Structure formats: structure tokens, C-alpha cells
Amino acid sequence: MSDENRQIAKEIIEAIGGQDNISSVAHCATRLRIMLKDKEKIDQEKVESVDKVKGAFYNSGQFQIIFGTGTVNRIYEQVIDLGAPESSTSEQKNEAKQQGTKIQRMLRTFGDIFVPIIPVLVATGLFMGLRGLITQPEVLGLFGMTPEDIPANFLLFTEVLTDTAFAFLPALIAWSTFRVFGGSPVIGIVLGLMLVNPVLPNAYAVGSGDADPLMFLGFIPVVGYQGSVLPAFIAGIVGAKLEKWLRQRVPEALDLILTPFLTLLIMITAALFVIGPIFSLVESGIMAGTLVVLELPLGLSGLIVGGLHQVIVITGVHHIFNLFEIQLLNQYDLNPFNALITAGIAAQGGAALAVGLKTKSKKLKALALPSSFSAFLGITEPAIFGVNLRYIKPFIMGLIGGAAGGFFAALFNLQASGMAITVIPGSLLYIYELPSLLLYVITNVIALGVAFILTWMFGFNDKIKESIDG
The missing domain is CATH 1.20.1310 (5 helical Cullin repeat like)
Structure with missing residues (x-):
């Protein structure tokens, strides 16, 4: 199978103008994404005739060849092994900077950030579905049980499976955003975890009325951001850019100490007192608009x-x-x-x-x-x-x-x-x-x-x- 995939990779490289015409290669769930120096060298018909290719097109600076889930990973490995330059998502995004509209680039960035998080959210959804199934009275009745017979510790265990990803979602988003925008992912993780630190009033408890936000200066509400998206997303963008700016100005001997210290100090202050309150409102507005459509x-x-x-x-x-x-x-x-x-x-x-x-x-x-x-x-x-x-x-x-x-x-x-x-x-x-x-x-x-x-x-x-x- 590897020999077959290697031959396919060779044919693909040849059909797009050879190694010299490739700037970088990346892939998503189904597509091989290739940045080319000269798109005029693409032999579209030849590409589409290659075994396992299910379609190909040029869009927003990338030549995208569809192989399908699973297959694309193996072809990608062979293309890279043959010497094509590998690229991270953020590097490809920068290469495509002058290609495609601003809206296209912005929406692609959303995908770059959220796609790596999706597997854990898929797993969480499956855990929720399975918990719902095994706690249905009809299903329990098949085993002579009722919902009251389910051990409390077992329900607690299922809550660990179903609640963790959303409780710490800001950490996942901040990590991925730092990664895409060129910051240190570990700083992103810690910044995201700070947004859901247990010492802050829990967002779910505040939402249900069981807790009150902390009020600073009499008008700035401070809460945890469990399950929030935009506050962590914006904090991640600003934080990654701040970190890069600081690294250019902090002396090399102090970089290891000062850069993460200043980045986290400045960003958690900004996130809790400015970014969080503002973008929580924006997030609520987006959700309200979404619900208007879904409730038509x-x-x-x-x-x-x-x-x-x-x-x-x-x-x-x-x-x-x-x-x-x-x-x-x-x-x-x-x-x-x-x-x-x-x-x-x-x-x-x-x-x-x-x-x-x-x-x-x-x-x-x-x-x-x-x-x-x-x-x-x-x-x-x-x-x-x-x-x-x-x-x-x-x-x-x-x-x-x-x-x-x-x-x-x-x-x-x-x-x-x-x-x-x-x-x-x-x-x-x-x-x-x-x-x-x-x-x-x-x-x-x-x-x-x-x-x-x-x-x-x-x-x-x-x-x-x-x-x-x-």
C-alpha cells in the first residue's frame, strides 16, 4: 500500500509542475493543500486521472486535491517524504496572504483554529449521547432497573466525560489561537486556564443566578469564562501578537523570564477587565442572531x-x-x-x-x-x-x-x-x-x-x- 501511495505522490508532484513549483504542502481532513509558485503549470486533467484522486481545484492561493479522509494523510506523508516542503497551517496562511479576499482569509483562520479542537468535542458529544441512552427509563427497564438505581458515583464519572471539554474550552481555544498566530502554545494554554480558574465566579453558576460576578471599579463584572469562545479567541490573537512583539524587544538573556511573565500578566488583566466583558456581549449577540434563524x-x-x-x-x-x-x-x-x-x-x-x-x-x-x-x-x-x-x-x-x-x-x-x-x-x-x-x-x-x-x-x-x- 505504501508503494502505491508513493507512486501516487510522484504522479501528483509531476502533474503540478515538479518539486520546484511547490512552495509548501499541508492537508486537512480530506484535501491535500499545495501552495504553488506558478499555478499555470498545473496539468488539471493529469491530476484528476491519478488513482485515488476524487477531484481537484484551485482556490484562494491553494491547489486542493481531494483524496478523502484517511487517504489524504498517507498521500501527504509520501509527498513530504519525497522532498516537498512541509508547512504549518499558519505558514500556509501567510503564504496565501495576498490571495483571496479578506473575508475568505478571516474565515479560513477560524477553521485553522477550531478544526484541531473538533475531535475532543466529537468525543464529548458521543459521551453525552451514550449517557442519555443508558439513563433512559426504557433502556434501564430492559435490565430491571430505574434511573434511581444508577449509582451516584457512576453519574459523577459520566459528568467528567461530558463536562470537561466545555469547562476548559477557553484553554483549548487560546492554545490553538496562539499556535495559529505564531505565539507559544503553552502560554496560550495557561492564559486560557486562567480564564476558568476556580477562584473566579463560575460562568454557569452566574448564568443560573447561583453566584454573582465580582465587580471592579463598581461597573466591570469579572467572571470565569467556562464554555466561552470569543473572549478566549480574541485574547489568544492579542496575546500571540504581544508575545511576538515582546520577544523582539526583551534582551535575549531575559527573554525566558520576562516574555512569558509580561505576556500572561498583561493578557489576563486585559482579558478579565476589557476583552472578556466586551466580547461576551458580542458573543451573546451572535448567538441571538443564530437563534433567530434557527427559530424561524x-x-x-x-x-x-x-x-x-x-x-x-x-x-x-x-x-x-x-x-x-x-x-x-x-x-x-x-x-x-x-x-x-x-x-x-x-x-x-x-x-x-x-x-x-x-x-x-x-x-x-x-x-x-x-x-x-x-x-x-x-x-x-x-x-x-x-x-x-x-x-x-x-x-x-x-x-x-x-x-x-x-x-x-x-x-x-x-x-x-x-x-x-x-x-x-x-x-x-x-x-x-x-x-x-x-x-x-x-x-x-x-x-x-x-x-x-x-x-x-x-x-x-x-x-x-x-x-x-x-
């Missing part, structure tokens, strides 16, 4: 989000929605956004499945069918860029299917216990309540079915393929 009547939120989410995926900046989902889970323990985007993802898989089953082209079948399965596991880029968007109509039919599934989910106010996993794996986020799991299955069936039927009937045939592929 008659399933309109599902039509909008389910129908348009995959359009945002094309831009690669869909990770901005992580901010909303994190806040929803933090404030309400449940996440209605997940069900709506799941509908859009399942629908793109349904459209690709229809293409794969209807076409007589062996090559297209070999691309479309695995791509549809990848979508059913929650990764739509192979289906979108390799199949649906290439023939246009399947993508549109997928958007319609997503709107239909999202509409159903919104009508029944379907909510997940976590985030970041969808379609088949996402079912684990709904097992906390059996009716929710059933509604989730129906949502996916509607989205997939509508997209599949529309694509089969109106969205694709081999004449369309011939007209586009030649």
Missing part, C-alpha cells in the same frame, strides 16, 4: 441551512459554523444545527449515488459510488468536486434534497447531543432519546431519497457526461 417558523430554518450549507462547503470556509455549534452546545446542551447540515450532506451523497448507479462509465462508477459512501460518512468533498459539481445538475438536486431533509428536521426541532459528525456516524449524537434517533433516520432518508430521485430522473444521464467530459 414552518421549517424555514431547515430549508435555508439544509439547502445552502453545501454551497458554503465549496468555498472551504464552512468551519465558521463551528463557532455557532460550540455555543449552542455550551448554552443548551443540544445542537439543532447538526441535523440541518446532515440533511445537506446526505443529499449530496444521494445525488452521487444516483450518478454512480445510472452511468455506464466504469470510471465514473468507480468515482461516484465510493464518493457517495464517503458522503454518508460525513465527508462530501469527493462527491461534490469529483461528481456532482462537475455535472452541475446533480449538485443542484442535492441542494433540493438537503432543503427537504432540513425542512423536516426543523419542523420537528431535531437536536443533536454533539457536533462535527453527520449522517451514519452522526446517529450516535441522537441515541440519547429514541424518538430523536427515529426522526434523524427519517431526515436522512428524506434528504437522500429526494436528491437520488431528482438526480435519477432529471439531473444526470450519460449524454450529459459526454457533453461535459467530451
Whole structure:
């Protein structure tokens, strides 16, 4: 397998103009992201003909080659092993500085910061779902038990699993933000931990009215920031820039002592008295706006989000929605956004499945069918860029299917216990309540079915393929 992946890496390098044309290489969950010196040297057709490649496109300074989850890691390792220059996310961001709009760069930065945090939030969501499942009276009844029979220590153990990531979320965010903006991640971690130090009034207790904030100068409220996002995010940006500024001015002999000391002293003061209070209000405003959309009547939120989410995926900046989902889970323990985007993802898989089953082209079948399965596991880029968007109509039919599934989910106010996993794996986020799991299955069936039927009937045939592929 490694020899096969090495050959693929060689063919990719050759098709994009050789080693000399590569500035740096990085990767995300599904895509190999390559910064090139001259994009005109790309042989697009040759790249797309390479084995395991499910699509490729140039966007915002990066040539992105879609391999799918798991595969991309192995290809990346071989590309780097062959001598391509490795790059961190922040380095690639700086290389792309002059390419793409300011909004695109800002949204990419959001993704760079939040993507490394997502695995622990996924795990937390699964823990929440499992705790909900095993504490259901119906499930306990199968073993002759009631909720009162569950040992208190066991419930305490489950709270450790479900509450830790959100309780210390500012530490995770500050760490990742320092990393992306060129600061020392360990300083970011400590700054984030300071924001949730137990000596500060707990944010959850203040929110429930069980504790009062500390008042400084009579008007500045100081609380802990358990579960908050923006205060830690802004403090991380400012802190990383401050640290870099200090390192240029503090004498080398004193750098080890003074730079972290001054960075933490200045930043925790600014975070507690200025950044925290201001951006907590901003965060509340963002959440209020999000809830306005999610609470639109008659399933309109599902039509909008389910129908348009995959359009945002094309831009690669869909990770901005992580901010909303994190806040929803933090404030309400449940996440209605997940069900709506799941509908859009399942629908793109349904459209690709229809293409794969209807076409007589062996090559297209070999691309479309695995791509549809990848979508059913929650990764739509192979289906979108390799199949649906290439023939246009399947993508549109997928958007319609997503709107239909999202509409159903919104009508029944379907909510997940976590985030970041969808379609088949996402079912684990709904097992906390059996009716929710059933509604989730129906949502996916509607989205997939509508997209599949529309694509089969109106969205694709081999004449369309011939007209586009030649």
C-alpha cells in the first residue's frame, strides 16, 4: 500500500509542475493543500486521472486535491517524504496572504483554529449521547432497573466525560489561537486556564443566578469564562501578537523570564477587565442572531441551512459554523444545527449515488459510488468536486434534497447531543432519546431519497457526461 501511495505522490508532484513549483504542502481532513509558485503549470486533467484522486481545484492561493479522509494523510506523508516542503497551517496562511479576499482569509483562520479542537468535542458529544441512552427509563427497564438505581458515583464519572471539554474550552481555544498566530502554545494554554480558574465566579453558576460576578471599579463584572469562545479567541490573537512583539524587544538573556511573565500578566488583566466583558456581549449577540434563524417558523430554518450549507462547503470556509455549534452546545446542551447540515450532506451523497448507479462509465462508477459512501460518512468533498459539481445538475438536486431533509428536521426541532459528525456516524449524537434517533433516520432518508430521485430522473444521464467530459 505504501508503494502505491508513493507512486501516487510522484504522479501528483509531476502533474503540478515538479518539486520546484511547490512552495509548501499541508492537508486537512480530506484535501491535500499545495501552495504553488506558478499555478499555470498545473496539468488539471493529469491530476484528476491519478488513482485515488476524487477531484481537484484551485482556490484562494491553494491547489486542493481531494483524496478523502484517511487517504489524504498517507498521500501527504509520501509527498513530504519525497522532498516537498512541509508547512504549518499558519505558514500556509501567510503564504496565501495576498490571495483571496479578506473575508475568505478571516474565515479560513477560524477553521485553522477550531478544526484541531473538533475531535475532543466529537468525543464529548458521543459521551453525552451514550449517557442519555443508558439513563433512559426504557433502556434501564430492559435490565430491571430505574434511573434511581444508577449509582451516584457512576453519574459523577459520566459528568467528567461530558463536562470537561466545555469547562476548559477557553484553554483549548487560546492554545490553538496562539499556535495559529505564531505565539507559544503553552502560554496560550495557561492564559486560557486562567480564564476558568476556580477562584473566579463560575460562568454557569452566574448564568443560573447561583453566584454573582465580582465587580471592579463598581461597573466591570469579572467572571470565569467556562464554555466561552470569543473572549478566549480574541485574547489568544492579542496575546500571540504581544508575545511576538515582546520577544523582539526583551534582551535575549531575559527573554525566558520576562516574555512569558509580561505576556500572561498583561493578557489576563486585559482579558478579565476589557476583552472578556466586551466580547461576551458580542458573543451573546451572535448567538441571538443564530437563534433567530434557527427559530424561524414552518421549517424555514431547515430549508435555508439544509439547502445552502453545501454551497458554503465549496468555498472551504464552512468551519465558521463551528463557532455557532460550540455555543449552542455550551448554552443548551443540544445542537439543532447538526441535523440541518446532515440533511445537506446526505443529499449530496444521494445525488452521487444516483450518478454512480445510472452511468455506464466504469470510471465514473468507480468515482461516484465510493464518493457517495464517503458522503454518508460525513465527508462530501469527493462527491461534490469529483461528481456532482462537475455535472452541475446533480449538485443542484442535492441542494433540493438537503432543503427537504432540513425542512423536516426543523419542523420537528431535531437536536443533536454533539457536533462535527453527520449522517451514519452522526446517529450516535441522537441515541440519547429514541424518538430523536427515529426522526434523524427519517431526515436522512428524506434528504437522500429526494436528491437520488431528482438526480435519477432529471439531473444526470450519460449524454450529459459526454457533453461535459467530451
